[in-house]
Amino acid sequence: MELESKSHCDEQHPHQAEDTSRKHMQNSKLSAGIKKDIEKLYEAVPQLVNVFKIKEKIGEGTFSSVYLATAQLQTGCEEKMALKHLIPTSHPLRIAAELQCLTVAGGQDNVMGVKYCFRKNDHVVIVMPYLEHESFLDILNSLSFEEVKEYMFNLFKALRRIHHFGIVHRDVKPSNFLYNRRLKQYALVDFGLAQGIPDTKIELLKTVHSEGQQDSVHHSAQRSVFGERNFNIYCSTYQENSNTKLIRQSKMIDLSSRKLVTKKKITSTKAVSNGVGRKAASGCPSNLTCDCYATDRVCSVCLSRCQQVAPRAGTPGFRAPEVLTKCPTQTTAIDMWSAGIVFLSLLSGRYPFYKASDDLTALAQIMTVRGSRETIQAAKTFGKSVLCTQVVPAQNLRTLCEKLRGTNSSCNRSQGDMPSKSGDDSALPVEVDKQCAPETLRKEIQHLKSCQEGDGASEIKATDMKGWDQVPDEAYDLLDKLLDLNPATRITAKDALLHPFFKDMSV
Incomplete structure (x- = not known):
């Protein structure tokens, strides 16, 4: 077994042969740990033993772990499954709500479905179809423009599906939208942070939503259960004193x-x-x-003001402005903003595009692209006051993405500078004021400029353009509508699918 493991290691990393023995020792320890976890899972939920053969652990998070398993079918064939084990400390209501999202909305339009569910005492295992998928970061700069177009189209199909049922995913990002490039298959996963809009069709989300509003500042570092590391903010659903x-x-x-x-x-x-x-x-x-x-x-x-509490679930870098400013009324529009950030990464070739340690820095980063005046004006529409110490102009999205990707489109059409919203800049009465410090904003502006001036960006040979020299204006128009700072006017998933950008694709 050791020789096989070593051979596999050498095969994957031939240029690091000198580190083979060290890595082999690490892999051996990892395998032993995973084997122990699998044994514990069999003990916790003994029903699994006669149905599944668990092969390996493919993801681990704060609230769950995911395993790859095979099931023996009556036909004699084996089928791969993904087993999501929810740890006992997860609140029963949250588990039930996640399961209901999968059973009601899942199984269609690129939304992950559920096949079975096993429970023993406080251990729950959700069995889902297994989709072999690529790492977003690994394939980002090799994707053709047409592949990006198809990717976004299928993401909007998934969001249209869940939004139809009144589900707000709250953690839309590449690692939660699995993509099999070869088979062109997609799956929106992980509804562990989902909430419902007031008229949601998912009954259990109504309870989660009302309780989550009461206490949503509890947070913990979490890794995506499908492998990519991230830091999620978990909305607690239990009553506290x-x-x-x-x-x-x-x-x-x-x-x-x-x-x-x-x-x-x-x-x-x-x-x-x-x-x-x-x-x-x-x-x-x-x-x-x-x-x-x-x-x-x-x-x-x-x-003396009562501090406002509002849902802040999601991954840093993907949170919408209304989430960052603790707007109490949050809708499916926050998922569309996150989809816009994904699209921005795909068009610019930069991932993660935003990476902030706190909400104020995240807001400053958004300002460097969307403009300070526009951000301030939009915040007023949902009752928030944002104070910025200097005026930061909005970026031209096409120019920004082409500089970062290192391409120059042959399309001479340009959408020009982003229009500023009209109206006076006087502050409205609010419960929470946010001020972006001069140093924070200065650093973010400088970082953006350094990226545009060549921090890793390189010109791509004409023969390898893969359609990136022919990006139409419609792509940036859709991006602009996705990154609308005002959630009330931000484009919906349904309308995004009907956007001229997808005119040659059937809904």
């Missing part, structure tokens, strides 16, 4: 304004931490107006 909620809300006060670090700010934060600030704020008359707007301090009026 008031003391726990108060502790978490106090943390949010520090988090929402931590970028503005000055002596005054530090003093103000300490006052909140030791309770003095809260005591003074609680007695603050309601008719007083804020006097710290656009300054580097937090006044007692702002400290």
Whole structure:
């Protein structure tokens, strides 16, 4: 067994022969660990023993693990299956809601379905069809423009399907949209973070939605169960006592304004931490107006406000502006924004396109592409005030993507600079103000410029263009509509499929 493993290692990495023995030892330890996990799964859910032969673990996350298994059919053939084992600490309601999403909406239009479900005590295993798929990062720069077009078309079909049932996926990204390039097969997976809109057809999501609104700031680092590492924010669905909620809300006060670090700010934060600030704020008359707007301090009026809690589930870099600013009313439009980020990565050849450590940095990154004035104006439409210390113009999406990809389209048509939204810039009364610090914004602008000036971008030979020299304006028009900062006017999955970009494809 050791010799076979070593041979396989050498075959995959011939240029790293000197590290073979070290890697072999690591692989042996990994295999032993996986073997132990498989044995534990058989013990936890003994019904699996007579039905499935578990081959290997193909993904591991905070709340679940996924295994590749084969099932012996009556015809004598073996069929590959994916077994998703939900860990016992997952809330029963969340598990049931995920299962209902798969059974009701799954199995059609590129949405993963479910074949069986096994349960023993608090262990649940969901059995799904297995789709062999490629890593998005590995194939990103080898995809032809036509393949990208087909990829996005099939993603919109999946989103149209789940949105029809009132399901908000909340974690749309490449690693959750499996893609078999050879067979041209697709599957939207992982509904563990899904929520429902008010009139959702998934009954269990109605309960998850109402409870999730009460406490959605609990978060933990998580890896996608289908292999690609990411950091998800999990919306807790269980009831908590008031003391726990108060502790978490106090943390949010520090988090929402931590970028503005000055002596005054530090003093103000300490006052909140030791309770003095809260005591003074609680007695603050309601008719007083804020006097710290656009300054580097937090006044007692702002400290007395109830901190707004809103769902923040999703992966950093894919969260919509309304999620970053904690808008309490979130719709299927957040999935369309995430799809827009996927499209932006495909057109620019950069993945991940955005990578931020916190929500304020993420908002600053969005501004560097979509413009500060546009972001501020859009935030007003959903009752939020965003303060930016400098004006950042919106980028031309075609120019941006072509610079990053290293191509020059032969199409001379250009959509020009992105139009700014009209209206005055006076702030509306809001519950939470967000301010992007000058240093944060400066760094993001500089990073974007360095990327455009050649940070890894290279000219592609004309013979290898694969259609990237003929990208039509319709592609960037659709991208613009997907990255609409206003969720109310952002394009829907249904309308995206009818966009002129897909005029030669049948819905």
